[in-house]
């Protein structure tokens with residue numbers, strides 16, 4: 647799948663949103679990829695994740711397990727694991743950091759691919775990779791559907807992105823005036839309170 651093919655799945659699902667969004671990292675952006683509107687269609691999710699699984703195998707060969715960061719990573723992690731024919735587990739936020747819960751665990755030395763939905767600064771990916779390493783896993787690669795950094799982020803392991811885009815994102819104190827004039831949406835789960 648090309649970058650355009652991937653973007654077309656987002657466009658056709660109404661998932662390429664324009665406005666004023668605060669991202670998981672705290673950066674502000676005029677564009678948001680509302681991946682859930684893509685993943686809610688099993689056939690779209692399957693096309694993207696099969697292509698991602700093929701790219702993972704072509705890049706690093708066999709892995710033992712796929713691990714994703716909740717919430718956004720769970721569905722693409724599961725679907726990618728299905729095409730890799732490996733188990734799919736996830737970490738979730740507890741007291742700020744990512745933790746394995748629900749009986750999920752890593753066998754010592756297992757080869758892990760960390761599967762994210764969207765990468766912007768790579769912060770969530772790095773946090774997830776650290777949790778996998780702390781649990782004894784050997785993280786051979788990270789993978790994502792869209793890398794919004796255009797290949798610039800460093801997550802400490804090779805990052806396999808199905809599509810790579812450069813999307814503008816600004817610190818809160820450096821907003822262009824046309825963005826500052828639009829009301830803010832905060833669509834992610836990082837700042838959700840119980």
Ligand SMILES: O=P(O)(O)OC[C@H]1O[C@H](OP(=O)(O)OP(=O)(O)O)[C@H](O)[C@@H]1O
Nearest residue numbers: 670671717718766767768769770834835
């Ligand atoms: O590369 P980063 O700067 O970390 O940004 C990308 C992360 O942001 C989103 O998650 P978010 O924390 O918004 O919650 P969600 O998974 O529930 O959407 C997305 O799912 C990635 O995990």
Ligand SMILES: O=C(O)c1cc(=O)[nH]c(=O)[nH]1
Nearest residue numbers: 669670678679764766834
């Ligand atoms: O950086 C993010 O939080 C982010 C960006 C994006 O386009 N989509 C998303 O789900 N998260």
Ligand SMILES: [Mg+2]
Nearest residue numbers: 716717718719
């Ligand atoms: Mg996420």
